[in-house]
């Protein structure tokens with residue numbers, strides 16, 4: 001139930017839709033001048049991740065909206081941790097969740113700066129051990145053997161299994177995580193997963209990379225990233241990073257922080273039915289044995305297909321209109337979109353709970369098209385933020401420079417696909433929808 005005072009604050013749906021229509025692109029938020037070496041600075045290029053932020057966007061939001069000292073920053077959909085790393089780099093507290101176990105591992109490794117000499121010794125020792133793999137028994141998770149055999153040739157899986165055994169023998173958890181992230185990153189190039197495809201497709205003609213060579217190359221890159229990160233992270237963080245880092249594997253609707261404790265939330269939600277993150281990361285999931293039950297694991301993801309609610313109701317009237325339009329064309333898709341918007345309304349309620357009065361949440365989101373119908377995600381988010389108690393503080397309309405665009409989208413399914421697979425361009429515009437807790 002929405003109380004009457006709050007209802008007065010809520011703009012009508014036409015008003016919200018017009019606000020977005022009238023919005024002009026703000027060039028200050030395109031970051032077109034940045035090269036991949038800028039967006040992949042520090043630990044940001046440890047691991048590929050679909051639809052990740054560029055760090056410059058997060059840093060600009062922090063600079064504009066976070067207190068200059070002692071800020072607490074949160075990201076309920078932290079992905080590979082761009083917000084978390086940015087907060088740590090500025091000496092702030094960082095909290096967040098992701099339901100994807102590999103996202104958690106990547107974020108953890110990226111956020112903990114390692115003393116460069118110590119890391120150098122550990123990498124050398126590790127690479128030395130990998131010279132003598134002859135008698136090492138490969139560690140190949142037996143319950144995922146069918147999937148591993150499906151994606152990897154015999155010689156490659158043997159070598160990967162031996163490397164994995166050596167990694168798990170590493171006592172120091174921080175160093176072990178560092179190696180695991182490198183291992184996870186090379187899995188795609190070492191497999192017969194079709195190069196450049198986000199869909200799990202095999203390429204039987206592909207010549208997979210050799211694990212040791214790929215791993216060594218990537219470790220060198222990560223080492224450089226760590227050392228640069230270490231140099232800019234403030235001393236108080238280096239002394240005790242765990243005091244400042246509060247991240248969990250878990251649902252965006254349950255943040256690991258008390259009421260009224262966070263200054264700023266910077267996040268980008270999943271898109272409805274666009275990426276099946278659990279499928280995309282299946283190579284890491286099977287090798288690192290992250291789930292026994294892929295089907296159930298997938299159900300925890302917001303925006304996933306095959307999800308519907310029978311006894312929850314949407315509040316956003318813009319969302320209800322979209323669901324009704326799509327329902328005329330495809331009932332199942334309509335139910336999935338409804339479930340997505342309901343889940344997001346609950347995420348916004350949680351954002352409201354954890355923010356301090358005066359705090360803001362910034363959600364980065366683009367509009368999409370499904371079954372030929374415009375899905376006004378950003379407009380729905382703006383309306384939903386009102387229902388959670390926020391004042392709509394600002395809308396930033398930004399262009400996504402073509403070199404940063406992740407992929408193209410298929411107009412029929414809304415899924416991301418590579419340029420050959422898609423029949424429409426990806427959306428070059430997105431919004432930052434900012435809510436203020438007064």
Ligand SMILES: C[S@@+](CC[C@H](N)C(=O)[O-])C[C@H]1O[C@@H](n2cnc3c(N)ncnc32)[C@H](O)[C@@H]1O
Nearest residue numbers: 052053077079080082098099100251252301302
């Ligand atoms: C667009 S990505 C976020 C990328 C992130 N901004 C970055 O820079 O890496 C959306 C994330 O939401 C996560 N996710 C999906 N359902 C979730 C849920 N129920 N709770 C928490 N995270 C979820 C996905 O695993 C994915 O990592």
